[in-house]
Amino acid sequence: MALDPYAPSVRAGGPSIRAWVYMGLGSGLIIIGVILPGADRGELNTPRAFLLGGGLLALAAAVARRLQTAPQDIEARIGTASMMIAAAFGICLAYVGSPDRLLETPISGRPAEREWDSMRMVLLVLGVVTMVGAFLVLLPVIARKVAISLLILLHFTSICVSITSVPPPNGPAPWLSIQAWAYFFRPYASFMYLNNAYHFYSPEPGPPTLAWFYVTYDDNSGRWIKLPSRKDSPVPLHYQRLLALTESINAIDHNIPPNYNDLVSARRLAGKIHNPEISLTVNDQDVLLPTIAYQPPEQYSRVMIAAYSRYIAHRYPHPDENPDAEVKTVKAYRLVHKLITAPEMASGLDPDDEIFDYPYFMGEFTPEGEMINPKDPFLYFLLPITKEPERVPGGPPDTFRLVLKNRLKMHAEPKPTATEPQQ
Amino acid sequence: MKNREPHKLLASFPRSDAVVHGEDNSWPMSWIRAWDRFWFKPSDPVVVGLMRVFTGLIICYVHLMYTYDLMSYVGQDGWLNQHEPNSPTHFLRYEMPLFGQPADWQPVAPENLEKQLAVGYGHLFWSLYYHVHDPAWIYAIHFGIIGVMFLFTIGLWTRVTSVLAWMGAMCYLQRAPTLLFGMDTMMNLLLVYLMVAPSGAALSVDDWLRRRRDRENGLPDRPSPPLVSATLATRLLQINFCLVYLGSGFSKLLGSAWWNGTAIWGTVANSYFAPVDQAWYIGGLQFLVHHRWLWELAMASGCMFTLFVEIGLPFLVWHRNWRWIMVSGSILLHTGIGAFMGLVTFSLCMLCMVMCFIPPEAVREFYRRLAAAWQRTGQVERPIRVTVESQMSLSRR
Numbered sequence: 001m002a003l004d005p006y007a008p009s010v011r012a013g014g015p016s017i018r019a020w021v022y023m024g025l026g027s028g029l030i031i032i033g034v035i036l037p038g039a040d041r042g043e044l045n046t047p048r049a050f051l052l053g054g055g056l057l058a059l060a061a062a063v064a065r066r067l068q069t070a071p072q073d074i075e076a077r078i079g080t081a082s083m084m085i086a087a088a089f090g091i092c093l094a095y096v097g098s099p100d101r102l103l104e105t106p107i108s109g110r111p112a113e114r115e116w117d118s119m120r121m122v123l124l125v126l127g128v129v130t131m132v133g134a135f136l137v138l139l140p141v142i143a144r145k146v147a148i149s150l151l152i153l154l155h156f157t158s159i160c161v162s163i164t165s166v167p168p169p170n171g172p173a174p175w176l177s178i179q180a181w182a183y184f185f186r187p188y189a190s191f192m193y194l195n196n197a198y199h200f201y202s203p204e205p206g207p208p209t210l211a212w213f214y215v216t217y218d219d220n221s222g223r224w225i226k227l228p229s230r231k232d233s234p235v236p237l238h239y240q241r242l243l244a245l246t247e248s249i250n251a252i253d254h255n256i257p258p259n260y261n262d263l264v265s266a267r268r269l270a271g272k273i274h275n276p277e278i279s280l281t282v283n284d285q286d287v288l289l290p291t292i293a294y295q296p297p298e299q300y301s302r303v304m305i306a307a308y309s310r311y312i313a314h315r316y317p318h319p320d321e322n323p324d325a326e327v328k329t330v331k332a333y334r335l336v337h338k339l340i341t342a343p344e345m346a347s348g349l350d351p352d353d354e355i356f357d358y359p360y361f362m363g364e365f366t367p368e369g370e371m372i373n374p375k376d377p378f379l380y381f382l383l384p385i386t387k388e389p390e391r392v393p394g395g396p397p398d399t400f401r402l403v404l405k406n407r408l409k410m411h412a413e414p415k416p417t418a419t420e421p422q423q
Numbered sequence: 424m425k426n427r428e429p430h431k432l433l434a435s436f437p438r439s440d441a442v443v444h445g446e447d448n449s450w451p452m453s454w455i456r457a458w459d460r461f462w463f464k465p466s467d468p469v470v471v472g473l474m475r476v477f478t479g480l481i482i483c484y485v486h487l488m489y490t491y492d493l494m495s496y497v498g499q500d501g502w503l504n505q506h507e508p509n510s511p512t513h514f515l516r517y518e519m520p521l522f523g524q525p526a527d528w529q530p531v532a533p534e535n536l537e538k539q540l541a542v543g544y545g546h547l548f549w550s551l552y553y554h555v556h557d558p559a560w561i562y563a564i565h566f567g568i569i570g571v572m573f574l575f576t577i578g579l580w581t582r583v584t585s586v587l588a589w590m591g592a593m594c595y596l597q598r599a600p601t602l603l604f605g606m607d608t609m610m611n612l613l614l615v616y617l618m619v620a621p622s623g624a625a626l627s628v629d630d631w632l633r634r635r636r637d638r639e640n641g642l643p644d645r646p647s648p649p650l651v652s653a654t655l656a657t658r659l660l661q662i663n664f665c666l667v668y669l670g671s672g673f674s675k676l677l678g679s680a681w682w683n684g685t686a687i688w689g690t691v692a693n694s695y696f697a698p699v700d701q702a703w704y705i706g707g708l709q710f711l712v713h714h715r716w717l718w719e720l721a722m723a724s725g726c727m728f729t730l731f732v733e734i735g736l737p738f739l740v741w742h743r744n745w746r747w748i749m750v751s752g753s754i755l756l757h758t759g760i761g762a763f764m765g766l767v768t769f770s771l772c773m774l775c776m777v778m779c780f781i782p783p784e785a786v787r788e789f790y791r792r793l794a795a796a797w798q799r800t801g802q803v804e805r806p807i808r809v810t811v812e813s814q815m816s817l818s819r820r
């Protein structure tokens with residue numbers, strides 16, 4: 001291969017003629033794809049995609065064949081570079097010929113989606129890469145090594161910037177890393193999906209985030225959809241992906257809003273009016289840390305929770321009894337499942353006990369994912385699940401039993417069924 | 424250790440014949456030569472060939488698993504739907520603000536945050552599935568991609584199929600970015616570097632076809648010769664692997680749980696990852712928590728082992744005497760992650776990546792012994808090939 005100064009598999013009879021045959025075939029297919037009418041009206045896109053895709057594949061085969069069979073002398077390298085430039089030209093032609101119709105009416109200040117825009121971006125990148133490849137082929141061995149060394153340094157700088165641009169627990173990320181990522185490396189890292197910071201289970205192994213939805217139907221029946229669920233994921237990877245999905249609603253804005261006290265008052269009042277009553281804390285007088293009581297999501301998580309509610313509404317029609325009943329609303333909750341500690345397990349608690357769940361109300365949505373009441377007083381507030389002592393009815397005066405008070409169920413389900421005696 | 428300077432350490436690697444005789448031995452030249460040897464000394468492509476086989480098997484499995492509930496991942500009405508208004512894909516691709524930092528010391532008011540600090544909107548996500556909405560075509564593309572991945576696995580037309588396999592995988596990664604986890608990151612890394620590597624030069628159908636062609640032309644049957652691109656890709660993988668470990672290891676030092684030794688508990692008692700529904704597993708945890716000394720020892724040693732491997736490997740793996748210890752530690756770490764945290768495919772990807780530290784001679788020797796054992800059973804008769812390969816392997820050593 002031409003990048004390899006010691007490439008061994010050079011053919012005895014010179015570079016393969018088959019490469020030029022592939023080149024001609026690819027160029028021909030691309031030209032037919034470009035002159036096919038109707039690109040501006042979104043017509044004949046399927047045959048166009050096949051022609052352009054097939055043409056690009058033939059160009060790739062031509063370049064690969066040439067690189068594997070051409071010798072390393074300067075004349076052969078010029079031939080190889082010429083072929084790569086011709087391939088880059090073919091890619092540019094495919095770019096010009098691919099559908100670029102505007103898919104929506106542009107609104108001021110909002111970028112509009114265009115037909116096949118992401119594939120056009122790929123073609124642009126492929127064209128640039130092929131041109132850079134042609135340049136590298138033309139360089140003598142030492143200059144080529146220098147150029148490749150610079151590319152290696154840039155690549156690993158990009159990865160180091162991704163690693164360091166995540167803020168540590170109690171401070172901001174390095175200014176230089178953020179600027180380098182924002183202004184220079186972002187397009188490359190994003191395009192190649194090389195933007196992971198590799199901070200696995202750091203700084204601490206955190207509690208898992210879950211997403212629960214309560215779907216209400218026209219006939220006032222309802223059902224819970226809980227993500228993730230092992231029993232609903234026959235494939236282990238499906239479960240892992242849903243577990244990852246729930247993390248996307250966990251981007252929390254940790255700034256306490258200036259009207260926090262008003263929000264808490266409204267929440268307490270709404271809790272008192274609700275039937276059954278839903279207190280913010282066990283006896284509604286305890287003070288809860290604002291960062292625990294109220295966790296509004298960032299814009300990213302708001303968009304995702306609305307999208308997931310829409311998906312749930314469309315995916316889960318009425319189970320069986322009343323197939324005509326439409327989905328009326330979807331209530332979304334984010335649950336943080338606190339990890340059981342060793343002393344808690346030693347005392348006999350179950351890692352899956354409901355008291356380890358910290359549910360937050362994320363809004364009630366229409367089947368199309370529109371939030372019904374953005375000023376809902378329960379919005380983004382904790383709905384604590386607790387076990388509280390209660391006098392045993394008819395028992396001796398000082399005997400109590402622990403009663404589970406599941407305020408999540410009280411809030412979600414129309415019929416209160418949440419008070420369950422515990423042994 | 425005799426040589427403590429990095430350039431001398433690098434110089435302790437086997438040297439290329441082309442660069443050692445009679446050159447200037449001043450430190451800049453010796454550094455340049457060390458760099459040249461490190462990145463550009465040709466090496467046997469058998470390691471990248473082996474990695475291609477394992478990576479191919481993993482990606483075929485991962486993408487075959489997408490078939491269950493495919494439309495929820497990449498369909499127009501999937502988790503990330505493409506319906507306006509409020510389409511999450513539109514938000515991710517065009518509207519999501521991406522922030523920089525102020526260029527001076529002036530504080531930025533929260534209400535002006537976006538106006539002053541947004542450096543762009545949306546990620547450069549790309550996928551065929553953004554543009555194909557017909558379920559029949561989605562399934563056709565899906566199985567087409569799996570087909571390409573199969574060709575990559577067996578090593579047919581590898582130079583083209585390696586690129587297509589990466590592009591195919593990206594169609595899923597970039598279409599549903601909120602459904603990704605660590606396994607996808609590692610899978611992408613493997614595919615990117617195997618695209619650079621001559622991954623079809625060994626243990627592949629391409630290699631078999633080349634040998635057959637050589638035999639037909641009366642040429643001797645020989646394994647693929649050493650290649651610069653094999654070294655380049657292996658080094659890229661090795662350095663990236665070290666960066667993954669360094670990023671992971673150093674960021675753990677910021678957490679109190681990794682200092683006080685309770686972090687491992689946070690992973691093994693997490694009922695959404697660990698198999699706590701299994702009686703044997705929960706029984707084991709119960710036994711541990713009822714024996715505090717044992718619990719503390721197990722958790723602290725687990726933490727120390729993790730930190731030692733993640734922070735130590737990037738430095739020690741380059742030393743020949745430490746390499747097998749660190750590679751074994753890494754294998755042990757990822758086997759544990761797969762067994763106790765349920766992240767089997769992630770662990771398989773990491774185990775595949777750590778193969779880049781295995782010397783090619785060891786792979787050739789293993790392959791030779793395997794072939795010899797196979798031959799002894801009388802199932803395969805290819806004495807010439809085995810002999811030539813073993814001779815090349817011995818001559819390189």
